[in-house]
Amino acid sequence: MWNIVGASVVGTSHSATGAPCQDFCAHRHVLIDGKSVVILALADGAGSAAHSDEGAAAAVEATLDALAILVADGEELGESAAFYVLDLAQARVRALADERSLSPRQFACTLLFAVISNDANMFVQVGDGAWAVKSHGRYHPATWPNRGEFANETYFITSPNWRTGFQFYSHPLSVDAVAGFTDGIQAVALRYADNAVHEPFIDPLVKVVAASGDSPSLQRPLVAFLSTESLNERTDDDKTLLIAARRKVHLLEWPTLTKAEMP
């Protein structure tokens, strides 16, 4: 049983100029033959593209649709499955651009998605942001922010060179929790010096999600957290954080009977 919560919050530089939030995230929790499978996706629309907020939303929705079908059909999770999903996400964005007679570049976005079931998982990314995986109590960066040569350049699923920015990872052990985030969060969530996940940031948040008995109610607190001053001081970009954690099982506490009470 998984708890999942995610939110995208507009950055202060965007709210100053009236630009919309160009990040988007969504998830599905599906049951296949009685086993739960978690499907997660997030995207960051390019600041320089006029309709990238719509591009990000379309790419995420198409990704979830494609992954749900893939999982329902029992397809193996692997690189070819990842390319199939990306192909559909790109096609959806292109179709959106065609409908409006605009260039797909106007809908440019990064894309991150993940599938986690009991016996398999995959983490896929084109562009920056990252996936952090918690397995057996330890954190691993499943992917890493993918940049071009310059700090303000990345790869978008709509770019001709998107394959250069493609990352695929499958964790060999069972996964307890995952966190996916866009570039607005990466400088506080990752440690660049040794390419590690900054556990003191991620883990307390993951624990909140794991301990919750009612994860949908965490949505609003997550939005409030992502809007706090202490985060805004460190980034003025849009911020997305999507966390999925196995729910901690609270064993019911039965009253213990003293010997005298026993029948």
Place this chain on the structure above:
Amino acid sequence: MEQNPFINSGTDIASTYAENAEPRCPSLLLLDVSGSMQGEPLKELQAGLEIYRDSLLADSLAKKRVEVAVMTFGGRVDLLQTFATADAFTTPQLAIAGDTPMGQAVVEGLDYLEQHKQVLKTNGVGYYRPWVFLITDGGPTDKHSSFWTQAVQRVKDGAMKKSFSFFAVGVEGADMECLAELSSARAPVALKGLEFRKLFEWLSASQQAVSRSATTDEVPLTSPAGWAQV
């Protein structure tokens, strides 16, 4: 106040952020200090440099991200200031000397820039596309040397590969034809009078915008109309 489990979770937002190196925006100034810059032009150029440093310093992000190097050409080519962010940057005193080895300055400047990019890469520091800003009131006295042909070729390659942004600014009396040959991708700009101060204010403002840009942004430049003849 409402209890927010995420805010109260004890999450550490500060420490890794503080350790993660700021991405850098290298800015290489190639300045003509040949004989003809004597007097008012040099004085104004020097004043412009001070304004540049002060306005970068006044911006909390730019002072950590924009790093400036100064190379002069006049009689010879001198690297007066190696790449340094504004808080570590002391405005060099410009001194007049000799002829105008512009081609050599461009070649040596771009060599130095490449070397600096390697240092950043080795240390895992991200960087924005570097700016190379050339200011002259003359023409290359090394026009018939291999320096000049090499300079023209390398600026052209750099523009094509987008490995840096090259700007050529001509002060009154500059050989604009030579500058156009050198800066073929972006037309050179003629400075209005001796508006060095406005030029450096613009440069600082543009670089502040770039250094603030997120990793997925491309920053359009504002009009240089305040200092350029358009």
